[in-house]
Amino acid sequence: MMFKRQLYNTGVRAIGINTAIALIIGSLMMARLYAALPPGKSMVEFYANFFVIVVIRELGPLISGVILIARSATAITAELGHLKLYNEFEVLKAQQMSPVFIFLLPVFFAFPLSLLLMFIFFNAVSISSAYLVILLDDPSLSFTVFLSAILAKVTALEVVITLSKALIGGSMVGLISLHFSGRVAGRFTDISRAISSSTTAQLIAFFTLNVVLSLMAYKL
Numbered sequence: 001m002m003f004k005r006q007l008y009n010t011g012v013r014a015i016g017i018n019t020a021i022a023l024i025i026g027s028l029m030m031a032r033l034y035a036a037l038p039p040g041k042s043m044v045e046f047y048a049n050f051f052v053i054v055v056i057r058e059l060g061p062l063i064s065g066v067i068l069i070a071r072s073a074t075a076i077t078a079e080l081g082h083l084k085l086y087n088e089f090e091v092l093k094a095q096q097m098s099p100v101f102i103f104l105l106p107v108f109f110a111f112p113l114s115l116l117l118m119f120i121f122f123n124a125v126s127i128s129s130a131y132l133v134i135l136l137d138d139p140s141l142s143f144t145v146f147l148s149a150i151l152a153k154v155t156a157l158e159v160v161i162t163l164s165k166a167l168i169g170g171s172m173v174g175l176i177s178l179h180f181s182g183r184v185a186g187r188f189t190d191i192s193r194a195i196s197s198s199t200t201a202q203l204i205a206f207f208t209l210n211v212v213l214s215l216m217a218y219k220l
Contacts, residue, residue, distance in 0.1 A: 006106040010072040011114030015121065017071070021063055022122045025055060026129030034134045044141075048149035055126050057158060057214060061165040064118040065206045068111065068170070069199060073177045076107055077198045080181035081191040104178055112170030119166050161217045169206050176202045 034047050080103060082088075131146050180198035184190040 006110035022125035026126035031133035111174035115170035116166035
């Protein structure tokens with residue numbers, strides 16, 4: 001039950017902001033890039049390769065990760081920090097209920113799964129919005145050709161890198177939230193300090209992970 005709640009809060013409720021940014025990326029930046037390229041099949045393939053590298057490999061994971069950190073991880077840190085401050089965990093233990101299974105494990109497993117779903121949704125919206133805008137400039141372009149060109153550039157390595165960014169990155173974000181919320185002691189200001197510290201650590205860790213994995217992808 002708590003896992004579903006965390007998955008809903010971290011993934012489903014982020015659809016709005018995720019969609020808005022994906023629409024901007026797809027319809028404005030990527031569609032304008034296509035309009036600047038000379039016509040021809042080779043240019044469609046070039047665009048598809050550029051789309052995979054820029055959106056699927058780089059922007060999609062980074063933007064989705066920042067959304068997860070900004071709207072979900074901060075909320076979890078505050079919520080768990082509040083519970084820690086008012087000794088709610090001790091109350092649960094006294095009732096022979098494990099805080100680990102009720103709060104901690106759902107966060108740990110929901111974050112990477114939510115991030116992966118956000119990646120997929122972001123890419124789908126970006127591709128769809130880019131095609132719809134491109135269609136205004138080039139009505140002859142088939143969606144099947146457009147989508148096939150992009151999917152043809154998605155290699156097994158690309159899938160592994162994307163999965164790694166989602167699963168490892170999401171787990172890192174969740175663990176950092178759990179770590180800093182657990183450091184809340186007896187002062188209310190500890191909660192705001194935990195949120196600030198965890199957000200900073202999450203951004204640094206997530207960006208570092210993305211850079212390392214992207215560099216590995218370019219080297220291989």
